[in-house]
Amino acid sequence: MKESYNPKDIENKWRKDWDEKKLYQVEVDNNKEKYYVLEMFPYPSGRIHMGHIRNYTIGDVTARYKRTRGFNVLHPIGWDAFGLPAENAAIERGVHPAKWTYENIEQMKAQLKKLGYSYDWTREIATCDPTYYKWEQMVFTHMYQKGLAYQKSTTVNWCPSCETVLANEQVEDGQCWRCGSEVELKEMAGWFLKTTEYTEELLEWADKLKDGWPERVLSMQKNWIGKSTGAEIEFKLHDTIGEEDIVKVFTTRPDTVFGVTYMSLAPEHPLVEELIKGKPEEEEVLEFVNRVKKQSNLERVADGAKKEGVFTGAYAINPFTHLSIPIYVANFVLFEYGTGIIMCVPAHDQRDFEFAKEYNLPIRVVIQPEGVELDPHTMKEAYVEPGVMVNSQQFSDLESATAKENIVEFIEQNGLGEKQINYRLRDWGISRQRYWGTPIPIIYCDKCGAVPVPDEDLPVELPLDIEFTGKGGSPLSKVESFVNTTCPDCGDPAKRETDTMDTFVESSWYFLRYASPKYTQGIFNKDEVSYWLSVDQYIGGIEHAILHLLYARFFTKALRDLGMCDLDEPFKNLLTQGMVIKDGTKMSKSVGNIVDPDDMIAKYGADTVRLFIMFAAPVNRDLDWSDEGVEGSFRFLNRVWRLIFDVYDKIEQVKGKQVEPSKISKSAKELLTKVHKTIKKVTDDLDRFQFNTAIAAVMELLNDTSRFKPDGQDDLPVLREAVEAMIRLLYPMAPHVSEELWHELGYDNTLVDMQWITWNEELVQSAAINIVIQINGKVRSQITMDSDSDQDQMKEAALLDEKVQSFIAGKEPKKVIVVPKRLVNIVV
């Protein structure tokens, strides 16, 4: 055995060995319980960063650990390979996106391999490969045939810098999630996936997932879906417009309907024009509408933006009070939500209140809080809480909660509207006006309309000979040979759709493809998918809480309904790891606080990097990168190495020799107890993903073992047992050095395939235990007792203790509380 630990010598050696033995290649085995651990696959940017390493190390430790627990572990990796950076590289440097992407993949793959991750590389996929996106195109056409994909022209989010449309989920604070440019609104045709078809199911399952998913993520998703229960109520117009004589509003507060004193509609609403036609207000309203429309979304919703509006000259009738109420156009009404028209109750809605004050509109109180008399003239703000109904005819004097139900019932019985639920969630707009993505497999024919490309003609491959100018719309639209085709239905000349799909589509189903990545007869081999799926443990960053994780959930349900799989949910358990930060902020090029993984591995080896990143913080919290901390982890592995080097001769002679408990010294007994306690603790911690404390426990074991002085030959097997346990407990985190040391101890099997070390519960319960003695709740003394002492013995021993005697000084204890094996509290 070499005197010093040199990771360079051993890491390559073992990786090669594991590779050659194909240890990580797994197959369906119905006799074995499976465990599918998956980390969110990377975008091939070219470089691995510390965030990746944290993510993949958590996954790898889990995969290795579960394997030692007897599971058939699926641990795949691949590349989320479509996306804009590849296209930008093409525009800026003239490299083809495909070349750029595949070269990046090679580089990153080499980096990942150096970290010793236990991936089954035979299952590697790249989403930009036609054999992958072919199936995505088929899913799309099948969705289209089932009505789950459709085309519409609507107002979309447009990123002027990326020159493409963004889905609602991809706009953050009015800015593009990718580049941060301010998003513009644009009227445009595009393809949509019907996420709203699954709104209720997504919500329902959000509750069922709560044992396995962080509450934070689920609440973010629920928040995003934004369910509100209420009613749609019809208001008659004072003057009929064409055929129309009613307008519908959505409200969550039907109990306030007697308080409606005006209505407002969104400036974009088509009804505006009709309402004002020929009226004296026409010009003023049009001016207002145009002014508001010119404002960016950001300006309109900005903090403290004033509530503004203008009277249309039209009136409606409150169906409950039968009073005429004016109709306004108001800047705070959203066209996209509900019906784009709202009933306004200034007494009980803060926005309506502010607006009413501004334009001197009447305020009508219909709900009174207990003990206070609301006066419309002196109210400073709207009263939005529940209370007792007033001024509401037959509903007066009821609790508002009761009245809410009664009024909805009344509305339905009298044909004034119906109970309704509204959601914030919109359908997913997936059209992107870019090149490097999955072509949307649709052909436009003058005669037949939008025709899906038949299954047998898929994939619609991306043409590779293309020029990148970065200007003038979708690059595909300029490739004649791509655009011009014939209609699959009638054979006439036709044109292809030139938009590509949002790259979030690829990541919505890749986890299923891993089960049978090379299958050619269909999207999935059903047997393999039903064996491996769902994902038992998914691991990734919190930034995908809504985007990817919601899309993937939707997609899985859609695939199920297309008959392509049997899953309700893709990910049984989700772990969201925190960011890796340095000097208080996220690592980034612009701040200049990036730590290069290659440098770290070159300096300390992969095991040290893995160990540090697992030790420095609990997985779900942000991790503060510390160069000194890495040194510490390296020091620890060196100490393990040196310990074994130092005791090598002693433990070599006792290989395979059992510990004989009756013959060992007191300190050996203590060490033996520590060993088994540590095995138990590390096992518990790994089961709970508490890697930091698991590592701390192994460090404690190292400290105790280093201090241990064997007293005679009979103590040596204990020392050996401690060393062996240390290596095996360390293995999931630091596999290379563990494997090396294991072989140094004279074994020739691999730890990869070895079963997890078990503890002996009898040895965990040591013979002598420490009992704390408190007086009035304060620790005053400690005594050592046999672990099987009963409560009376403990009490007796405590009262006889010298220090206790001096503290109670002859006083009679009022009460003595005994906690078995722990403490005695004497109350005087």
Added chain:
RNA sequence: GCCGAAGUGGCGGAAUUUGGUAGACGCGCUGGACUCAGAAUCCAGUGGGCAUUGCGCUCGUGGGGGUUCAAAUCCCCCCUUCGGCACCA
């Protein structure tokens, strides 16, 4: 504004699952050994205050109250930080 998470030494963090010795483990720092010297390594110490002749005593987990023999842990109120959503009717 609404929803969620979190506040513990100089720092990262243990102990919260089950109320029972607060500060494990690591970093940093201090002192010592080794060395011509340094690096590395090893040993000892390391929450504050008091006492240091020794046993020790006392305060202490964001703040205030409460429950309990006993609270970082449970309950109520408040403060701060972070994250998400936000004119969603």
